[in-house]
Amino acid sequence: RRLYQVLAIETSCDDTSVAWLDHNPRSQRCHVLQNAKVTLDSVAQGGIVPTQAHEHHQGQLASLVKQVTTTVRDSYGSGRPDLICVTRGPGMMGSLSVGLNVAKGLSVAWDVPFIGVNHMLGHLLVPRLNDKDVQWPFVSLLVSGGHCILVRSTSVFDHTILEESIDIAAGDALDKCGREIGLRGIMIGKELDRYTQDVLDPWKEDSVVDDIKLPNPLTGTKKHKLGFSFAAFITSVKEFIKLHPIETLTAEQHKLLAARIEDAILEHIVTKIGHVVEGSPELFKECRSLVCSGGVSANSKLRLKLEKRFSSIFSKFHYPPLDLCTDNAVMIGWAGIEMYDECNHHIASDLDVLPLRK
Ligand code: KG4
Numbered sequence: 164r165r166l167y168q169v170l171a172i173e174t175s176c177d178d179t180s181v182a183w184l185d186h187n188p189r190s191q192r193c194h195v196l197q198n199a200k201v202t203l204d205s206v207a208q209g210g211i212v213p214t215q216a217h218e219h220h221q222g223q224l225a226s227l228v229k230q231v232t233t234t235v236r237d238s239y240g241s242g243r244p245d246l247i248c249v250t251r252g253p254g255m256m257g258s259l260s261v262g263l264n265v266a267k268g269l270s271v272a273w274d275v276p277f278i279g280v281n282h283m284l285g286h287l288l289v290p291r292l293n294d295k296d297v298q299w300p301f302v303s304l305l306v307s308g309g310h311c312i313l314v315r316s317t318s319v320f321d322h323t324i325l326e327e328s329i330d331i332a333a334g335d336a337l338d339k340c341g342r343e344i345g346l347r348g349i350m351i352g353k354e355l356d357r358y359t360q361d362v363l364d365p366w367k368e369d370s371v372v373d374d375i376k377l378p379n380p381l382t383g384t385k386k387h388k389l390g391f392s393f394a395a396f397i398t399s400v401k402e403f404i405k406l407h408p409i410e411t412l413t414a415e416q417h418k419l420l421a422a423r424i425e426d427a428i429l430e431h432i433v434t435k436i437g438h439v440v441e442g443s444p445e446l447f448k449e450c451r452s453l454v455c456s457g458g459v460s461a462n463s464k465l466r467l468k469l470e471k472r473f474s475s476i477f478s479k480f481h482y483p484p485l486d487l488c489t490d491n492a493v494m495i496g497w498a499g500i501e502m503y504d505e506c507n508h509h510i511a512s513d514l515d516v517l518p519l520r521k
């Protein structure tokens with residue numbers, strides 16, 4: 164099997180992303196030659212508006228494809244790939260359809276196959292792109308603004324969800340709680356991480372901060388198995404603020420409060436993973452690696468907690484580079500490559516394939 168070129172497109176949410184990968188199936192070496200992204204700025208709206216995201220992709224995708232293919236052609240010779248990989252879902256229908264339709268059109272025009280790739284599969288497989296130590300079976304904790312999910316993977320096509328959030332994602336909770344206590348920025352979870360960096364003990368006694376009743380949801384024996392849950396953290400922060408408006412706190416109390424909220428949210432993640440491990444230890448027996456990816460995986464306190472709690476279960480902890488963790492076309496290209504190779508190149512989507520919302 165010879166070297167092949169892949170054009171990858173991802174438009175499931177608000178990032179228009181196009182990548183070019185050069186893959187050698189024999190050596191399993193894959194080079195990312197291009198990784199381009201145009202992000203819709205949704206900060207002013209306070210969130211993503213589906214119609215705006217749809218319009219954004221319509222305006223950006225074709226020229227981004229042109230930019231990538233032209234650069235590849237000028238630098239490496241050919242601007243025509245052997246395979247096109249595109250996100251099929253889950254995501255917003257309008258956004259997905261822009262990427263899928265462009266991929267279909269290019270597939271017809273160039274007479275090359277295309278593969279519709281599951282977005283979550285992209286997140287799960289991309290750590291294997293440049294870390295050959297991530298071997299089957301492995302466990303992934305995907306923690307971002309949109310996901311909080313624990314998955315056990317045994318092969319390219321075999322993934323079991325061990326735990327997922329029943330409401331919002333961990334990053335979303337960090338962002339919303341941070342905003343409630345007055346932090347501002349594009350990524351409040353990241354601000355919160357930075358702000359609390361020098362707090363040694365988040366649970367240090369304080370007559371005011373002690374009034375916050377932070378939960379650790381679904382950890383009672385009966386609700387043990389239900390999943391992660393983060394919505395209650397926001398409620399408890401709101402209730403505390405009603406009692407103690409932010410401007411009445413000293414600077415030290417404010418920081419202690421921030422650190423305590425952050426710690427409680429991260430502790431919830433680790434507690435719930437602990438329950439899964441205790442409940443089904445056999446699932447983890449052969450898994451040497453824990454991959455932690457997504458925006459929240461940048462948090463050093465989360466990394467520390469995971470390594471402290473699960474060092475007897477996993478011998479390796481992997482944190483893929485953040486530009487591969489956030490939504491990007493490289494992960495779609497790589498997941499498509501793993502599927503393509505696994506099927507000895509006998510896999511392609513039909514031209515009538517539709518986007519999948521879920
Ligand atoms: O994977 P990501 O960049 O994008 C999507 O979710 O689409 O994740 C973004 C999330 C945000 O909620 C952000 O606040 C959070 O990851 N985040 C962090 C840190 N950096 C980003 N949360 C905690 N600590 C960080 N250092």
Ligand code: ZN
Binds near residue numbers: 282309489490
């Ligand atoms: Zn994603």
